[in-house]
Every structure is written in C-alpha cells, then in structure tokens.
Amino acid sequence: MKYPNGLDVEVGDNVRFERGGATGTVETIIETHLSDWSVDEPGVMLLSAPFGRVFIPVSMFVSEEIAPV
Numbered sequence: 001m002k003y004p005n006g007l008d009v010e011v012g013d014n015v016r017f018e019r020g021g022a023t024g025t026v027e028t029i030i031e032t033h034l035s036d037w038s039v040d041e042p043g044v045m046l047l048s049a050p051f052g053r054v055f056i057p058v059s060m061f062v063s064e065e066i067a068p069v
Contacts, residue, residue, distance in 0.1 A: 001031060001044070001058065003061065003066060003067055003068060004061050004062050004066070004067070005067060007068060009026060009044060010029075011029060012025065013025065013068050014068065015046065015067060015068050015069060016065070016066070016067055016069050017046065017054070017056060017064045017067075018064060018065075019064065019065045020065055022048055022050060024047055024049075024054060025047050025048075026044050026045075026046060027044075027045045027046060027047045028044065028045040029044055030042055030043055030044065030055075037055075040057075041058060041059060042057070042058050043055055043056050043057035043060075044056050
C-alpha cells in the first residue's frame, strides 16, 4: 500500500490526515481478510489521540490528504 506521494505505508508511521488537521499512527495495514475487519476495501487503521481508532480506506487517501510526517 502506498501514500498518494508514492511512499510505502508502514506500521508505526506517523501521519497527518483530515486535510492535515489531525495526526495519528498507522496501527494496521488492511489489505486482505477485509470481512474480518468489517470493511469493504483495503486501507489503514490509525490510532489518533482525538478520535481513538480511525479507518481510512485507500479510496479516501487523496481526499483526506493522508501523508507521513
């Protein structure tokens, strides 16, 4: 899985999302066994202090402006 800038997503990455308005850490990269996670598409599970766990699907990477920091 890659960020919109082409870098690989890795567990433990610190990221910005919500168009740069929030930060979090990549906890899990979900690419297979989607039904185990109750999601419809691949993406990342983030840990973010203001929100707890947040799932960002790959289709939202660009609109969320998810990027490593």
